[in-house]
Amino acid sequence: MNLDQAFETYVHESRDLLQQMEELLLEFSQGRSDPESVNALFRAAHTIKGSAGLFGLDGIVDFTHGVESVLDLVRDGAVPMTPDLAALLLECRDHMAGLVEAVAAGTELDDEALRTGAELQRQLGTYLGGEASAAQSPTAVVETGGSGVAGDEGYWHISVRFGRDVFRNGMDPLSFMRFLSTVGRIVAVTTLAHEIPAADEMDPESCYLGFEIGLVSAADQSTIEGVFDFVRDDCTLQILPPTSRAADYVALIEALPADEVRVGDLLVRCGAITEAQLEAALRIQGAEAAGIGDAAAQARLIGEILIAQKSVAPPVVEAALDKQKQLRDGKAQESRFIRVDADKLDRLINQIGELVIAGAGINLVAKRRGAADLLEAASVLGTLVEDVRDSALQLRMVPIGATFNRFQRVVHDVARDLNKDIALLINGGDTELDKTMVERIADPLMHLVRNAMDHGIEPTEVRVQNGKPARGTVKLNAYHDSGGIVIEVGDDGGGLKTDRIVAKAVSRGLIPEGAALTQREIHELIFEPGFSTASQINNLSGRGVGMDVVKSSVTDLRGTVEVDSREGEGTTIRIRLPLTLAIIDGFLVGVNDSVFVVPLDMVEECIEFTDAARTEARGREFVNLRGQVLPFIQIRDLFEIGGQPARRENILVVRYAGQRAGLVVDELLGEAQTVIKPLGKLFQKVRGIGGSTILGDGRVALIMDIPGLLRHVHGKATNREGASATALQ
């Protein structure tokens, strides 16, 4: 902005005004005085000050402010215009002239002039009676137009009802909305027109509008409030900052003339909650009826939800916007979904399972006959059946987000009960897994989350003492990993205390005193039945449900649990689950006449168990695989199959959860789709077997429980699997 010319105007204008002031003051000093002259004098000082401010001439503004203030009192009749005052003001005028000429020449006042200025200000101050000392800097008072940036972006909810006179006063509520989008991003708007009276009574020049606005902004509260400064007396304004609690939103919503359905809709549309959270809230409502949760507590921290959202930043915001849009599309959306009885779905999947087996049968027959055309037809059929199987399984897949979101409320309530400040961070809520799995993992997760809050997160004082943020964090995370899903429950608490675990395990007789255990083995001890790390019994840990129950629930789902803990830094419990319970891609191996199935996604490679390797490995339980130690299991020995080893044995290298082992088998029979049939009760406790299946030729094959076998191999030395494990050896 080129202000040179304007500045020149300012200097000229000030000189004129100072000239005018001089003339007026000389009249006053001779005892003449009339109201219009006082007014003109005031106006001159006022203009010089006002324009000086525009150019940032703070020296002139500061000094002239005192003169203006005294003249204001004279104008109001509070101070008489005496010859003495006129003389003082004349001196002040001269000083102002000096200030103006100095800035015009681009120089500074000398020390003497500065002393004179200070002395004049002091004298002016005596007329102002201390209340408004002339020395006070008015520039400090008007310093309200700063950038107002407070730091990180946050979600603000603005609820505004405009008053009837707003239009008549020349204000357009839409202008404030437009301005809002310059201090942040408007992510949601709901226009409220319910205050518009009956058509006959409606005054078109009165304003009846209100808005609910979701704003993502880094501005501070005063900046956002400032948007509505000019209608402050003419509207009802409520601003919920990013730290607001759900209860504040609830209160806000309750004040609206909305039916129940709309309440949720409104919240979602305004972005106060996401669609998923609305779903979760509805579920919690349902759960409350079943006795879970505390109906009186409504105060979930919205901030926590938002932090959780922020952790996955822009894509999530976009996704939320998409979801909002979908929601607005209400009707179109409804017709896109069909509710299906879960039993029907299960029946379909069972039938597809049979189809897979039948398809394998055809393939086998085709091979046996050597009929090339039949083989080709069977292969096409096989591909299609595979696709149908995948689609059918996909029908049962649901995102785990809804389950995760239920914990927002749990975390809030439990944190309050424990008198701790705890935030919940959610990641990977859109990771999908089998519906049955989602339902059955909810309880173990609940236990782990409560446990993390109760035993993991330290009391606030302790955290502060240790230099950690006062607010603890519990994290829920889900992601896909080697054909399965991993769910993590983490905390940034004190971590597992190995010495205490060992002491307790010894006192419980779980391990002999002085047993040499690795860190990992010590951590595993918390899954032993009856083990509890709580130093005091309270209503959270005193429910008789321990980590052992979590473990057996997960094992029932063909999953595993592991602990990752660092003392002082926190603990993460990692649950690995298969994607589905129904069908897997399997790899068939033969030992003698028996056929076993290994889940294909756990097979790393197949190698020949050469004579040389056999000789080298004699008496040991590991082989050298390209310079690395690979422990192996003789399947023949493990399952007591008997018979002579084939002349050429093979090793199937399997991997799960970062651990590897070799399975020594006779034959490699290739891949096949496998429908998992549960084992009968009698066999459920057999180690190493996870289920059975029927092969295309009608034979039964056992499905190996690779995680169980790996645990067996790697935990052989210090094997303490508890009562649920009875090894077949």
Place this chain on the structure above:
Amino acid sequence: MRIDQRMTIYTAAELKPRLLAEIADSAVPSVDLSAVQEIDAAGLQLLLLARREAAAVGREFRILEPSECVREVLSLAAVSYMDSGPTSLGGPAT
């Protein structure tokens, strides 16, 4: 009906009876806003009133061919409207 002047606080008093008459007289009440050069919240408020009054007598009040400034306002206020084509929804301004 068609509005070919500004839809603001200055014209609101005049537009209100016209909009209400359209609802009373027309089986398919609608307003063509393609010629509107200026609209403010008072104008928006009238459209919301018209829509409500039409719904009260079981009709749908259609906003046809909103001009650019009307679109901006409908979008800012997240008010949906019928476009010449399929239902199109005003989203929040970004």
Place this chain on the structure above:
Amino acid sequence: MAKTILVVDDSASLRQVVGIALKGAGYQVVEGCDGKDALTKLDGRSVNLIISDVNMPNMDGISFVKEVKKLPNYRFTPIIMLTTESLEAKMKEAQAAGAKAWVTKPFKPDQMLAAVAKLCLP
């Protein structure tokens, strides 16, 4: 169509600086040196916003606001009053007359632009 703002102040330098700032932001500017002069500028042209000083010779800001409120084509125009803390009583008077927005003198051009933007973006 660019928004038009009428700037009314007896200080030519203030009008000039405010004018430069507003034009730089994309507004059209019409100037008036006091209330009386400003009324002659409300001659049928479209004016989206008025910025007016309170204390001016000939016709002060309060009387000017009252006159604007009588003009059928301008009575709903938003008005920003330029005020100082020492003029609080005058400010109340202006608000009662229907001028609800204000900027406190002395102000920086940016502060004026922020106030203007709340009422009408360029």
